[in-house]
Amino acid sequence: MASTSTQTASTSSSPSEHGWENEVFLGFYGKDTRMGFTDHLYADLTRKGIIAFRDDEKLQQGENISQELLKAIQESLYAIAVISRNFAFSKWCLMELAEIVKCMREKRLTIYPIFYHVDPSDVRNQTGTFEKAFSMHEESLKVDKEKIQTWRDALTEVGNLSGWHLHDSYESPLIQEITGKIFIGLNCRLSSDYKKLVGIDSSVEEMMNLLGIGLDDVRFIGIHGMSGIGKTTLARVIYERVSCQFKARSFITCGREETKNGGLVYLQKQLLSKIMGEEINVWDDGDGIDVIRKRLHKRKVFVILDDVDCEKQLEGFVGSHDWFGIGIRIIITSKDGHLLKRHVSDIYKVKELNDDEALQLFSLSAFKKTHPTEIYVDMSKYFANYAQGLPLALKVLGSFLFGRTLNAWKSAWDQLQENPNKEILDVLQIGFDGLEYLQKKLFLDIACFFEGEKLDTKLMDVLESFGYYPGINLDVLMDKSLITISYGRLSMHDLLRKMGQEVVRRECPEDPGRRTRLWCYEDILRVLKSKNGNEPVEGIVLNLPFQKSEKLRAEALSKMTKLRILKIDHYCFDGNSSAIEWNGDPLKSLSSNELRVIELVRHPLKSFPSNFQSDNLIDLSMRHSQVKQLWKGSKSLGSLKRIDLSWSKNLIETPDFSGTPNLETVNFSECRSLSKVHPSIGVLKRLKLLDLNSCGRLRSLPDKINLKSLEKISLVYCSRLEKFPDIVGDMTSLQEVSLGCTAIKELPLSFKNLSGISKGLFLRGCKNLSIFPSVIYSLSSLTELDLCDCRRLEKFPDLSSMECLKLLALEKTAITQLPSPSLRPKNIKELHLSGCKGLPPKSRDSRFHLYPSKKSSDPIRVSYLSYCSTECYSHAIYVEYKGEGDSILHGLGIYLRAIGNPLMYDYDILYGWSLVHGIPKWFDNRSPGSSVKLELHNSKWKGCALFILYEVHDQTENSNYRIFDCDFGPYIWFWFSFETDEDPVKRSVSIRGPQVSFVGPIGFWVYISAQWFSERWNNLDGWSYIITSITTQNVNRGWSGEIEVKECGVRLIYPHDASQTFYNSIAPLGFELEFVERGSRGVEPLNIIDLVKEI
Secondary structure: OOOOOOOOOOOOOOHHHHOOOEEEEEEEOHHHHOOOHHHHHHHHHHHOOOOEEEOOHHHOOOOOOOHHHHHHHHOEEEEEEEEOOOHHHOHHHHHHHHHHHHHHHOOOOEEEEEEEOOOHHHHHHOOOHHHHHHHHHHHOOOOOHHHHHHHHHHHHHHHOOOOEEEOOOOHHHHHHHHHHHHHHHHHHHHOOOHHHOOOOHHHHHHHHHHHOOOOOOOEEEEEEOOOOOOHHHHHHHHHHHHHHHOOEEEEEEOOHHHHHHHHHHHHHHHHHHHHHOOOOOOOOHHHHHHHHHHHHOOOOEEEEEEOOOOHHHHHHHHOOHHHOOOOOEEEEEEOOHHHHHOOOOEEEEOOOOOHHHHHHHHHHHHOOOOOOOHHHHHHHHHHHHHHOOOHHHHHHHHHHHOOOOHHHHHHHHHHHHHOOOHHHHHHHHHHHHOOOHHHHHHHHHHHHHHOOOEOOHHHHHHHHHOOOOHHHHHHHHHHOOOOEEEOOEEEOOHHHHHHHHHHHHOOOOOOHHHOOEEOOHHHHHHHHOOOOOOOOOOEEEEEEOOOOEEEEEHHHHOOOOOOOEEEEEEOEEOOEEOEEEEEOOHHHHOOOOOOOEEEEOOOOOOOOOOOOOOOOOOEEEOOOOOOOOOOOOEOOOOOOOEEEOOOOOOOOEOOEOOOOOOOOEEEOOOOOOOOEOOHHHHHOOOOOEEEOOOOOOOOOOOOEEOOOOOOEEEOOOOOOOOOOOEEOOOOOOOOEEEOOOOOOOOOOHHHHHOOOOOOEEEOOOOOOOOOOOHHHHHOOOOOEEEOOOOOOOOOOOOOOOOOOOOEEEOOOOOOOOOOOHHHOOOOOOEEEOOOOOOOOHHHHOEEEEEOOOOOOOOOEEEEEEEEEOOOOEEEEEEEEEOOOHHHHHHHHHHHHHHOOOOOEEEOOEEEEEEOOOOOOOOOOEEEEOOEEEEEOOOOOOOEEEEEEEEEEEOOOOOOOOOOOOOOOOOOEEEEEEEEEOOOOOOOOEEEEOOOOOOOEEEEEEEEEEHHHHHOOOOOOOOOOEEEEEEEEEEOOOOOOOEEEEEEEEEEEEOHHHOOHHHHHOOOHHHOOOOEEOOOOOOOOOOOOEEEEEEO
């Protein structure tokens, strides 16, 4: 990433002020290259803002070169000598070259030779056409031998210089390389402080491309970024590079202090006086606008307006493009992207520095050199990582630490964790101070509570309920570079988050109970362990650390009459738990009618307080609670949109919903004791999601439902549920129905009215289903139908009329014949038939390739391949990929969301299993046992690939693979914990392993993207190692075997690794995961399923 530091460059300067008039002198033979190569070279130099002298043919008259040419050479920094076939025939070219070499010897000029379709050895030795040219000169009586020898010496010297040899190659890349090298060299000479401006070259080059210097048009260019990112520095460097090419130029600082001191009129007078070179009187801003329009209308001007923060400033300076003459260039820097969009044609977004640049800039301030002193290297990386690429912070921290002892550095680091640097925060707070009241509250809520949260409908509802108008004000915060939305999640620079939290802390530094927001573990304990809760508190969000137990006083909540959000979560898994014990009932103690969100995980009480009232509550979450009955009778919670009591094992019935007519989400999944659903659920007109997954005691639902807004219903593993309700009224919003592993025998006739079902109908494991439900034929929009493990289903249905169906899963059914083409949906992409014991052996033990229609434009084609026999069972995936190899990793990961075990996808994590005898050689870091360390040497990695070899020990010892006596293997959870030299893990990864029925070594592989790590740590670039530790957990009650992790392997994934190497190294049982570019093997996609070959 390229960026700039906030070091202010020197005041504007021109080449003449540095002792040179031109930056580049172009020497060439006109007839060979003037209209072609040299013209293109000159144009590209001009586009980059480089002042180049190109001689005119009129100057090449007489016996000696003109004084103008001599002066141009002598006052140039660089000379480009384009030496072509006929170059030496021109005595003016040779005289120019001799003068250029003379200036080079005096160390005043750098020569870059370009050997244009000539051999450098011919130039050095004056052979070939050069020999002929000198023979001509030597025969001439007008040229003395001493001058000829000077020319020969010049050619010999230039021929020995490193330059560019153009021969049988494209000219454009060479021109870009030449001008780029000169561009960087010029930047290094421009300012005495330039060497402190780390990472600026690419930023300047991009800006120069946007400016298009030399073109006769009008361009307004914006520079955008957060405070301290280097907008002003970049603008000043551009001003130094370009301003000398404009007679009328000005750099105006529009910051708050300048505006407060003199107002807009003062700035207008400053602009006009600098451009006109005389004192210009302006009486008011309207008068200033008139003067600017009249005086500058026909002038070619270059103006930079720095740190613009309001519309009025732009209207007073550059209200319209037609105020100025052609060729003008206006640069505007601002933190407000929306303000720029209304006035400029292009915007350059200044980026943070990368790791290496950040460490270099920090070192320049801390050590006055580009790298840290050896004993300070580790601490330097800590501080550089803390700044997260922000030049302001790097410079402030480095300057503060300059000349201090290592012990002082360590103490400063500890202090920084508790008290962020005031100088940095004060600069960052400028953007915050410019916000309106609601925008400030929204920013502080994000900084304290919601940073990293998924920006979904749920969060938008919460923000809307706070009165923040998030639809517009989130945009405002993004435009002002205060937040970003990355991968669908709210995000902000760490230092901006710390700034926001510091704003809240300053509300009452000594007493957290008098602050508006509490998020810090220690502060929350201090308040909730005492009676220190007070009226100002508006929000509490506590995530109890792992294996912590605390006793809290519910009474502390009673004075918090402004409380809007209460979220208390703590972790528990198989005895390794965090626990909260309440003295009193927190719900009874709540006195605020402002509450919008209540999230109390593992709430110990058995019911909701009868006197609880909150007219504004929209989100109630009590996962893993001890509640038996949420409330008795009807409770008026008219604003409530979501109820989540999932995993509440004691809940026996749902509440009466008649007092909650606005419910949109109801989640009672994994409530194993739930046996009754109140009839009022059937008339919730706004309900979108109903999740009763794994409610094993639930026998029935209301006889009829009329849920016109319902989009998804899940009843999976409701193993005693025998009947689906009758559909009454319009329920065409329903898109997905999951009824897997229920006792349902048939679907009601009214089911055909659910014509909106498009995402899927899932009947997997409905073992009482013996006849294909005819109502399914009416679901014309259905794309996915899962009938796996419906073991009484014998006949392949005629699905030819279902044109939208793309996936049909019929594994482990009683089907006895492969479907004929006439019965298949014509747009089917995936058909799963493995485990159908009634099929012929060759068919059921075969690999199927499923090709999509030629008309399909999706870049990735995936088929589910299966192999099964009496001895083993495995899966693979065939992927036909149309595109570049380096996109395969990303593309496959995205598609795997739709594919079941053994390949699974979860956010930025891809994982699966493989039957192997060892860790593939591709994993170059291996270690016995359950822990492995990986040294990091490069920050450009895309992700981390892990491979563990584990063994399931059953009661029967057998060295060969075999199937367990039970139908399925044990449920296994893998826990991946990470430790770096920055800090221990902030969040481990828990992944459910495969439920495979094998004894013997099994491989389990995981790919975790760099994005996953970056969302949980401040900065990956400072890491020197990652230690990964793996623990396992058997959660299968009916199995008593053991799980042993025998070996671990790890490898970082770089862009060049994103190919089939990784996947083929883990393919089970030797199956290849084929990556085929369309047509590369002559593969012709078919619109049918073909049995390709027997395995």
